[in-house]
Amino acid sequence: MDEQPRLMHAHAAVGMSGHPGLSQHITDNTGATDGDGRKQDIGDILQQIMTITDQSLDEAQARKHALNCHRMKPALFNVLCEIKEKTVLSIRGAQEEESPDAQLMRLDNMLLAEGVSGPEKGGGSAAAAAAAAASAGVGADNSAEHSDYRAKLTQIRQIYHTELEKYEQACNEFTTHVMNLLREQSRTRPISPKEIERMVGIIHRKFSSIQMQLKQSTCEAVMILRSRFLDARRKRRNFNKQATEILNEYFYSHLSNPYPSEEAKEELAKKCSITVSQVSNWFGNKRIRYKKNIGKFQEEANMYAARTAVNAASVSAHGSQANSPSTPNSAGSAGSFNMSNSGDLFMSVQSLNGDSYQSSQVGANVQSQVDTLRHVISQTGGYSDGLAANQMYSPQGINANGGWQDPTTPSSVTSPTEGPGSVHSDTSN
DNA sequence: GCGAATGATTTTTG
DNA sequence: CAAAAATCATTCGC
Numbered sequence A: 001m002d003e004q005p006r007l008m009h010a011h012a013a014v015g016m017s018g019h020p021g022l023s024q025h026i027t028d029n030t031g032a033t034d035g036d037g038r039k040q041d042i043g044d045i046l047q048q049i050m051t052i053t054d055q056s057l058d059e060a061q062a063r064k065h066a067l068n069c070h071r072m073k074p075a076l077f078n079v080l081c082e083i084k085e086k087t088v089l090s091i092r093g094a095q096e097e098e099s100p101d102a103q104l105m106r107l108d109n110m111l112l113a114e115g116v117s118g119p120e121k122g123g124g125s126a127a128a129a130a131a132a133a134a135s136a137g138v139g140a141d142n143s144a145e146h147s148d149y150r151a152k153l154t155q156i157r158q159i160y161h162t163e164l165e166k167y168e169q170a171c172n173e174f175t176t177h178v179m180n181l182l183r184e185q186s187r188t189r190p191i192s193p194k195e196i197e198r199m200v201g202i203i204h205r206k207f208s209s210i211q212m213q214l215k216q217s218t219c220e221a222v223m224i225l226r227s228r229f230l231d232a233r234r235k236r237r238n239f240n241k242q243a244t245e246i247l248n249e250y251f252y253s254h255l256s257n258p259y260p261s262e263e264a265k266e267e268l269a270k271k272c273s274i275t276v277s278q279v280s281n282w283f284g285n286k287r288i289r290y291k292k293n294i295g296k297f298q299e300e301a302n303m304y305a306a307r308t309a310v311n312a313a314s315v316s317a318h319g320s321q322a323n324s325p326s327t328p329n330s331a332g333s334a335g336s337f338n339m340s341n342s343g344d345l346f347m348s349v350q351s352l353n354g355d356s357y358q359s360s361q362v363g364a365n366v367q368s369q370v371d372t373l374r375h376v377i378s379q380t381g382g383y384s385d386g387l388a389a390n391q392m393y394s395p396q397g398i399n400a401n402g403g404w405q406d407p408t409t410p411s412s413v414t415s416p417t418e419g420p421g422s423v424h425s426d427t428s429n
Numbered sequence B: 001g002c003g004a005a006t007g008a009t010t011t012t013t014g
Numbered sequence C: 001c002a003a004a005a006a007t008c009a010t011t012c013g014c
Helices: A003-016 A022-030 A034-052 A057-069 A073-092 A099-113 A123-134 A147-185 A193-230 A241-253 A262-272 A276-292 A294-318 A330-336 A339-352 A366-382
Strands: none
Touching (some): A057 A073, A073 A193, A147 A193, A241 A262, A241 A276, A276 A294
16 A cells, blocks of 8 residues: 555646656655656656646747757667668568559550550540451441441540549659658658658559559440440341352352362452351351251252353353363353353253252251252253252252261362262153 | 341350 | 351341
8 A cells, every 4th residue: 555645646746737857856755666766757757748738839849959959869760760660561571462463464455455555645546446456357347337436445545544644643643742741750750761662652552553443444344345336246237249149159059068168268258358257157057047948048049050050051161171160250251141041951950850849849848858859969960061960959968867968078069979870860750 | 117037146066 | 176056136128
């Protein structure tokens, strides 16, 4: 119970509010042990702190100035800075983040690829480049088709750039502000330049994370725009008539094996001014749709077969080595040639089929139809110049299951499977 | 406006 | 993996 009176004493001292020298007296008065002395020191400091509020501002300024002018001040400051540095560093050392960097790079690359964040500022050129890249090889209709797309892309670009600039400016402003503040405070607080640097780093990281969000949302916007405007399904255009004719001609003249090789596809693509994959699509669609309903395509098949026959006839008439059969440029040549002749040619083939052939009656029983046709084809194997005959509306390659045999083998028009001589002509069947 | 046609994409298959 | 089959999304003719 010795404590109580001393505590009371301390309180009393604080309450007494006063002179700096007072503690001295108290210490002297109690005349206590070492421990007691330290406690007394704390009381002393407390009291000093409490008295600060009572001091006038001028007095405080004067004290501050006195402190600043103290000869030991710089040394003390340095020591404090060092200690702080060590503590802060030890706290900070643990965390290191590299993951957002990769993502940021991905976003940057994408924006660059999309022409949003390109080096050039003139909106038109970048957008045009992007549009050209996006629609490479589609054909002649891009400029009008993608003007809307380009406008929207430019809009996104502008928003992106203004926002980016805004963020950058805000970042710089904030950074300089904080730096100034810290520099000023470093006169009264132990703040080392390194710490300021670190602070700037933190600020930059924060702002770059905001920037990343901006970039991400820009990317999303571009993606949505892309899918909306460049999705080929949405912007489907029918091929022009000439292209369709060329494709159909190839298809029906290779009906036994309508699988154009890569080279053939390339050539067709070039001729039709479409892409190779479009040719592939076309043939895929054509094969499946033809096979599904041969009857529906019979007329078309006949037409193209006749045309091809004309072409072949014209070729054979002009000399065997004049025109390569692989270039059925019939659109022009067939027109000039005698069209009725082709009709006769076809009619004669049709007549070989006897009474069974009628385009309207097909469909009911595809299986029997296929069989019949196959039979007819085998009978017409020896027909005239050969070239045209076995190419004519001849699904002989279609097997019982409705598929073309051996689709992997490259097409070869000029090598029919059946020998013309092997078939004896029993047209009565 | 409707349905067929058609080019493209997606899913299945061998 | 390429082709078939199924499906989607658009165009076109009526």
